[in-house]
Amino acid sequence: MDRLKRFFKIITNNNMDALLVTSIPNIRYISNFTGEEGFLLGLNGEAYLIVDSRFTDQAKSEAAKNINVIEYKGKFPPFLQQMLASKKVHWLGIEKVRINYSLYSSLESIPFLKIVPTNDLVEEMRIIKDKEEIETMKKAFKASTKSFNDTLPFIKEGISEKDIAAELEYRFRKNGGEKSSFDTIVASGKRGAFPHGVASDKKIKANEPIVIDFGLFYHGYATDTTRTIILGKPKNKFKKIYGIVKDAQALGRESVKSGVKASNVDKIVRDFIKEKGFGNYFTHGLGHGVGLEIHENPFVNEGSTFTLEENMVITIEPGIYLQGKFGTRIEDTTLVEKEGCFNLTDITHDLIIL
Template identity: 35%
Template sequence: MIQERVKNLRAYMATQHADGVVILQPENLRYFSDFTGGEGALVVTHATAELWTDARYTEQAALQSGTVYAVKNHEGKLAAAISGSLAAAGQVLYEQQVLTHYMYEALAARSQGRFVGVDLTPLRAVKTSAEIAATRKACAIADAAFAKVLPRLHPGMTEREAAAQLECEMLLAGSEEKSFTTIVASGKRSAMPHGTATDKPLETGDFITFDFGAVWNGYHSDMTRTIVLGHASQEQKEFYRLVRESQQLGLSLIKPGMNCREADAEVRAFLTERGMGKYFTHSLGHGTGLEIHEAPILSPRSTATLRKNMIVTVEPGLYIEGKYGVRIEDSLAVTATGCEVLTQTSKELMELF
């Protein structure tokens, strides 16, 4: 698999008329080399592939990446080591959102080459069957953990306590870590799209939004469910129904060839026609993988087109400041004809008594 990814990387280099590429982002290091250590750099040219790290990780790097990469110890002189590997390179690519100004200056001072910033994350957007399987497993862990926590929710429990129990259950079920800071936002706080858990007690009649995920073999799941603690009012039921219908529309749009901007626009138009568009304040969805947010993005600014085996979320939400909010989100894999929903927790409005 890694040999194929290096081959694809070199093909990309050719399209950019580049002689080499420097990779420092941990997720890109893992993707292109299998290396999971805490410090390292890949330097790939059309003829060589080197992994620079220090003495803490050389043995690990050799085990994980040594069949494809020459593993070398930079001995505390990473910039000099990278520059030496690129001595014959004319144009060199680097991760424009990752390389620090300090490292850029250190490399530029030691090299005659021209450095060009690029975004390598689109090269990770189409997943292999193994990546999809890992994401499916992460989703199953999150589903199971949520099912265990739901019966424990009660008035007086704090958002922070609910988040801690959810994260604990994911870890006990095999998650490597939480995908991101768990969101538990109740009552008026549910109108905050990224309302991470606080000491606010859960109260009867609250909408409670849970946005969370597990990690399996490095791959992240992402799911949002909004419930009601106690009986939902008719107004809450209608509000929830509208979000659910918009999410079902979004799911129906996911297929190869769909423009990501158009998918976002159709769901946004659906809500606008019902007088609620101004309360949908974020993008329709995003890719997941070794990072919780990665290409493609389903947003008004996107230029991407969906392809088979991409993994994306669909997560419309409505948020009325000072009142409440609802979001429903699934992770899904793009198939040949549509999509496979990977998160299986019910989207019926749950009323917990």
């Protein structure tokens, strides 16, 4: 079933006359439109991509088959109200965590309209990747991996974390990426104990571990990878921690297959790290989905309600963070298969020593 038919089906199944999509990734998924602003309205078996004059030509050139492109003038809420009235829409679904307050307030004030808050309807469509998406993501990870490998020779004592991030992000574009999928994390030495230690002015020093968490967008799809490397000679304490994280991450990948609860995968890895005496230092969920967004369903953590299915794409990223000392994380992005997973990340898990 194509995306548009599935979109109309969720409208019908949720007893709505229409569904207004305001999330840009969701709009792209259904319509192919890559612009940064717009709205998608589904009703009566028709889909309308509604944009202002800045995006009209782009929308017409990109929109998938059977998507009607409409240009609005002036402010969007009055235009939408008139359109909903002409189509006799009474029950309007909205993406409750994806709509801004101003638009929501305008819709709520329309006398003939009943608002139906929805959550993750289109996101649930996106969880299972199709063949085209999988091929795109494989190419994305090739570009991301090459960018990382091309950056390694650049890393030396005395340059800053920002220098490494800048070189890596330059390589993203050289290798076909559109932009970074998030603010590149380069956290060396003590800063490595910050799980989200975005690159700073700190200088790289010899014998300090460096956590590098990076990703790019390629044809709209994100990548996400982390490696912890070291410039110089690793100390025994760090080698021990790195070995635990490496084994935990391998255990996580080995636990992934269709039919397994995401929370169980998290538990297996978390219990292993606890057994090694570092449970209190693994302070975040094991992973998350990746696709048109860097963080999307399904989430892989203790409270996750998701069961893994074939062609979901998830990260496996355990870490141990010793405040005031260093941090270690290894992250791969994997494609769930019936009896295991395919690792989209083709970078060694052995400690990279420069």
